[in-house]
Amino acid sequence: MDAPTRFEQLVAQLKARGYRATPQRVALLKIIAASTGHPTATQMYEQIREQFPTTTLATVYKTLALLKETGQVLELEFSGAENRYDGNKPYPHPHLICVQCKQISDPTIDALDQVAARLSRSTGYKIIGHRFDIYGICPQCQRKSKK
Amino acid sequence: MDAPTRFEQLVAQLKARGYRATPQRVALLKIIAASTGHPTATQMYEQIREQFPTTTLATVYKTLALLKETGQVLELEFSGAENRYDGNKPYPHPHLICVQCKQISDPTIDALDQVAARLSRSTGYKIIGHRFDIYGICPQCQRKSKK
DNA sequence: ATCAATTTGGCGAATGATTATCCAAAGAAA
DNA sequence: TTTCTTTGGATAATCATTCGCCAAATTGAT
Numbered sequence: 001m002d003a004p005t006r007f008e009q010l011v012a013q014l015k016a017r018g019y020r021a022t023p024q025r026v027a028l029l030k031i032i033a034a035s036t037g038h039p040t041a042t043q044m045y046e047q048i049r050e051q052f053p054t055t056t057l058a059t060v061y062k063t064l065a066l067l068k069e070t071g072q073v074l075e076l077e078f079s080g081a082e083n084r085y086d087g088n089k090p091y092p093h094p095h096l097i098c099v100q101c102k103q104i105s106d107p108t109i110d111a112l113d114q115v116a117a118r119l120s121r122s123t124g125y126k127i128i129g130h131r132f133d134i135y136g137i138c139p140q141c142q143r144k145s146k147k
Numbered sequence: 148m149d150a151p152t153r154f155e156q157l158v159a160q161l162k163a164r165g166y167r168a169t170p171q172r173v174a175l176l177k178i179i180a181a182s183t184g185h186p187t188a189t190q191m192y193e194q195i196r197e198q199f200p201t202t203t204l205a206t207v208y209k210t211l212a213l214l215k216e217t218g219q220v221l222e223l224e225f226s227g228a229e230n231r232y233d234g235n236k237p238y239p240h241p242h243l244i245c246v247q248c249k250q251i252s253d254p255t256i257d258a259l260d261q262v263a264a265r266l267s268r269s270t271g272y273k274i275i276g277h278r279f280d281i282y283g284i285c286p287q288c289q290r291k292s293k294k
Numbered sequence: 295a296t297c298a299a300t301t302t303g304g305c306g307a308a309t310g311a312t313t314a315t316c317c318a319a320a321g322a323a324a
Numbered sequence: 325t326t327t328c329t330t331t332g333g334a335t336a337a338t339c340a341t342t343c344g345c346c347a348a349a350t351t352g353a354t
Contacts, residue, residue, distance in 0.1 A: 020350070022302065041340085056304050061341065077226030080312080082340065096272060107266055116281060119254055125243060125283035132279050134263060136272035167321075169331065188311085203333050208312065227341080229311065 006088060007033035010072060019066060024048065024055050028063050032073065032087035038095075038104045040082040076104075076131075092129045098138040100145075107134070153235060154180035157219060166213060171195065171202050175210050179220065179234035185242075185251045187229040223251075223278075239276045245285040247292075254281070 001009075010029040011021050019025075027048045031039070045060045064085060067073040074091065076084040084104060096107045112132065120127045137145075148156075157176040158168050166172075174195045178186070192207045211232060214220040221238065223231040231251060243254045259279065267274045284292075 020301065022349085024303070054304065057340090058305080058342075059303055062303085065342095079224030079226045079230060080339090083226060096266070096270060098272070099275060105270075107270055109262060109266065111262075115256060115258075119243070119256065119281060120283070123243060123252075123254055124286035124289075125245070125281075126289055127281060127283040128246060130279070130281045132277070134266060134272075134274060134277045136267070136274040139271040142271075142273055167330070169320085171332070201333065204311090205313080205334085206332055209332085212313095227310090 001088075003034045010067070010087070013070065013072065014066065017070070024052055024059055025063050025066075027051055027055075028060060029087075032067075032085065035087065038076060038084035038086050040084055042082060044085070076133075092131065094132040094134065096134050096136065098141055099135050100137055100141040103138060148235075150181045157214070157234070160217065160219065161213065164217070171199055171206055172210050172213075174198055174202075175207060176234075179214075179232065182234065185223060185231035185233050187231055189229060191232070223280075239278065241279040241281060243281050243283065245288055246282050247284055247288040250285060252285075 007030055010033060011026065014025065014029070015021055028044060031044050031047050035044075041057060041060050041064065045055065045057050048055045048060065064073060064075070067087065068075055072087060072090055074086040074089065074093075076086070076095065078084070089106065094107055094109045094112065096105045097103070109132075112130075116127045116130060119125065154177055157180060158173065161172065161176070162168055175191060178191050178194050182191075188204060188207050188211065192202065192204050195202045195207065211220060211222070214234065215222055219234060219237055221233040221236065221240075223233070223242065225231070236253065241254055241256045241259065243252045244250070256279075259277075263274045263277060266272065
């Protein structure tokens with residue numbers, strides 16, 4: 001799905017739930033829909049500030065909370081670091097994290113759902129979701145540290 | 148490995164690095180070696196307090212930091228909740244977490260290392276570790292909520 | 295359009311786990 | 325013992341996130 005479409009979708013589903021599409025919220029939705037990476041709340045906050053200088057971090061968090069309610073955004077919690085948000089693939093999926101440059105990418109790992117299904121059978125758990133982070137050093141940082 | 152053996156191992160490796168085996172530290176190591184679950188710092192702190200009532204949470208964290216340095220304990224970070232510690236399987240392994248009773252168990256999932264190896268090949272990343280948490284509702288809590 | 299009712303943004307303070315600082319006490323070394 | 329170093333305890337600091345409050349904005353009804 002392209003960014004404008006995703007943006008419209010986010011606005012529509014916000015309105016459908018009876019919330020207002022205020023300028024600040026619209027700005028955030030636009031950023032989220034356009035972002036390919038996994039931005040922090042602060043990063044989005046700073047972008048919004050360019051248009052709406054009075055905006056507060058609290059507002060950003062409040063809007064993100066609205067999106068989380070209906071699973072429109074995936075929140076990656078990090079203890080000791082800011083959380084990261086993904087509004088384009090808001091369902092659980094693996095993340096490859098470079099421990100040096102902190103970049104996060106989305107690798108393709110198939111058979112993950114099967115793992116969950118098998119686990120559900122063998123343990124009796126009702127599986128709700130998962131979080132799979134793989135830590136490593138990206139090729140670029142490997143090159144840098146060799147110098 | 149049984150708890151006493153693991154305990155001796157932890158004490159030995161602490162001393163080997165030039166650190167003192169103080170009563171408070173020994174108490175923590177004993178708890179960690181004996182624990183089968185994934186206790187929080189506070190839980191261990193309260194156990195230590197029974198023997199050494201003046202102990203502080205800071206001391207617990209300091210000792211845990213020492214263990215982390217050499218990978219003797221696995222720290223499971225949770226944003227918005229206390230971290231959990233595993234001193235018996237201090238290497239990355241999957242965790243099955245009940246979102247209701249918060250119980251954490253260690254399911255067996257094979258082929259995880261192969262996933263990492265394959266990922267390393269396809270992305271060029273040098274894989275360092277991973278974190279795999281599966282969220283669900285345990286059989287016990289499922290029964291409870293049906294009533 | 296006007297007014298009342300509701301939602302929202304901004305601001306500042308609160309939260310809560312973890313960490314840092316500082317000093318006295320304990321232990322090791324000489 | 326005396327000196328030097330490590331450690332524990334107490335307390336404050338940190339930092340991302342959340343909360344409470346109020347004024348401003350928006351909606352809906354009259």
